[in-house]
Amino acid sequence: MKNKGITDFIEFCKDNDKTAIIYGGKKVSFKKFLADCLKMKSFLHKNIAEEQKALIFVYPYSYLFYVVMYGGFMAGTKLVVIDSFKDKKRVEKMIELALCDYVLEDNVTRFLNFKLPRIKKINVNGYVSCKAEDFDCNSSTVTTFTSGTTGTPKIIERSLDFLLKQEEFIRNNLHVDFSDVVFCGLPMYSVLSVYLGRTTVVSKKANKEVDAVITSIKKVLHMSPNLKIKKCFLGGAILYEKEAERISAIFPNADITYIYGASESALMYKTNLDDYRKDLFSFKDKVEGVEVNIVNRNFEDVGEITVKGKTVISESAHFTGDLGKIINGKLYILGRKKYSLPQRGIYNYVVDEEIRSDNKRVKGAFSFAVDGKMFVIYKGKLTTRSDDYIYRKVAKIPYDIKHKTKLDYAKAIDIVKGEK
Numbered sequence: 001m002k003n004k005g006i007t008d009f010i011e012f013c014k015d016n017d018k019t020a021i022i023y024g025g026k027k028v029s030f031k032k033f034l035a036d037c038l039k040m041k042s043f044l045h046k047n048i049a050e051e052q053k054a055l056i057f058v059y060p061y062s063y064l065f066y067v068v069m070y071g072g073f074m075a076g077t078k079l080v081v082i083d084s085f086k087d088k089k090r091v092e093k094m095i096e097l098a099l100c101d102y103v104l105e106d107n108v109t110r111f112l113n114f115k116l117p118r119i120k121k122i123n124v125n126g127y128v129s130c131k132a133e134d135f136d137c138n139s140s141t142v143t144t145f146t147s148g149t150t151g152t153p154k155i156i157e158r159s160l161d162f163l164l165k166q167e168e169f170i171r172n173n174l175h176v177d178f179s180d181v182v183f184c185g186l187p188m189y190s191v192l193s194v195y196l197g198r199t200t201v202v203s204k205k206a207n208k209e210v211d212a213v214i215t216s217i218k219k220v221l222h223m224s225p226n227l228k229i230k231k232c233f234l235g236g237a238i239l240y241e242k243e244a245e246r247i248s249a250i251f252p253n254a255d256i257t258y259i260y261g262a263s264e265s266a267l268m269y270k271t272n273l274d275d276y277r278k279d280l281f282s283f284k285d286k287v288e289g290v291e292v293n294i295v296n297r298n299f300e301d302v303g304e305i306t307v308k309g310k311t312v313i314s315e316s317a318h319f320t321g322d323l324g325k326i327i328n329g330k331l332y333i334l335g336r337k338k339y340s341l342p343q344r345g346i347y348n349y350v351v352d353e354e355i356r357s358d359n360k361r362v363k364g365a366f367s368f369a370v371d372g373k374m375f376v377i378y379k380g381k382l383t384t385r386s387d388d389y390i391y392r393k394v395a396k397i398p399y400d401i402k403h404k405t406k407l408d409y410a411k412a413i414d415i416v417k418g419e420k
Helices: 005-012 028-046 063-075 088-098 111-113 124-129 160-173 187-195 217-221 241-250 274-276 346-360 409-416
Strands: 021-023 026-029 053-059 076-078 100-106 119-125 141-145 154-158 180-182 199-201 211-215 232-234 254-258 269-273 290-295 303-309 320-328 330-336 361-370 372-380 389-393
Touching: 005 028, 005 063, 005 124, 005 160, 021 028, 021 063, 028 063, 028 124, 053 063, 053 088, 053 111, 063 076, 063 124, 063 187, 063 217, 076 187, 088 141, 088 154, 100 111, 111 119, 119 124, 141 160, 154 160, 154 274, 160 187, 180 187, 187 199, 211 217, 217 232, 217 241, 241 254, 241 274, 241 346, 269 274, 290 320, 330 346, 346 361, 346 372, 361 409, 372 409
Parallel strands: 021 199, 053 076, 053 100, 076 141, 100 119, 180 199, 180 211, 211 232, 232 254, 372 389
Antiparallel strands: 021 026, 141 154, 254 269, 290 303, 303 320, 320 330, 361 372
8 A cells, every 4th residue: 555645755756856865966856866766666676575674784875875765665665774884783783673684785885794694685776777667565664773872772663654744743843944955964864854855965064055954963063164054953962061052153144953852752842052052951842743741750840751642653651761850831851860860869961061061171071870879981181070970081982873972871881880
């Protein structure tokens, strides 16, 4: 059975000469993109058995990656997307969790498939010789993973219907003009941008045509100042004061929206970056369509943040693992439940900011609770200490491989325990 969202997207693309994707100096119209996706649809239908899963091991900053994604949507292929292949053991674990049957590779990544377990490899470059064929197909699924900063990455499997429902939800809450040229720092953001009919730059870096950015905090922090950017949407990790100040300086003419969400619930709250800088860790606007609550509150009315709604992957309320409070409709996010000491009013994001602001020569600092004690792992020079924390200086902070501005807590705990 054909998916209505994809059917509508196909109709949008037909005879549409608007640029869909810009990559490597080339511009591809929605019409041409559709033609390639229909060929890929036939290719995947012929090469992958129904109900089996295929890992996409195609260079994510290439045009081909998006042809595979949308061709897979149209073919009903069960797709698996991994954000980083640097940690071989973690990749093997994710492939095992996802129960992958195939690996889809390209002419570049086929030379790197030693990083993967021995499962059947298919070179998708062969799609160009396929003829587009029309046929009904079962609905696709898309499997992604959480960062795994607390241990093994958690699997997130969404039906295509649910994924597109989340993307419609994002469309209704994050307003990107139809005329905008959008740069997205993560592959799934680019999938969203193309689906919304926006001209999308597929690259590691934004080019001169870009005027809207949807990306991670780390990507923005590595950009040069840009006066042309008029809109920016970012999220994926907590934002500290110095980082927020730096981002404002990088995009001085932009309306910058900072988003609080998760893979399981897409969006929960948002705020303007200027408002966030005036009241750190706060999000003033709850997005329409979800219900956000605080449960198991402590003496300061701080508790775990939960969310529920039609675009939340859990049937009941999703427990985010974040600690926060709501005051006059404004949400404050103060720390991770697992790594804070809420019974004593100690929240790790707040401690992080305290250490960073009190130690100007620290190049990075993160706190976390282990066995009732608060540890701090830091890089640089510490000038102010508190007897409430145990400090560990490191040459390299273990960052989360996906967002790269938040701590990989599991690895940090290994460090303080003296483990490898």
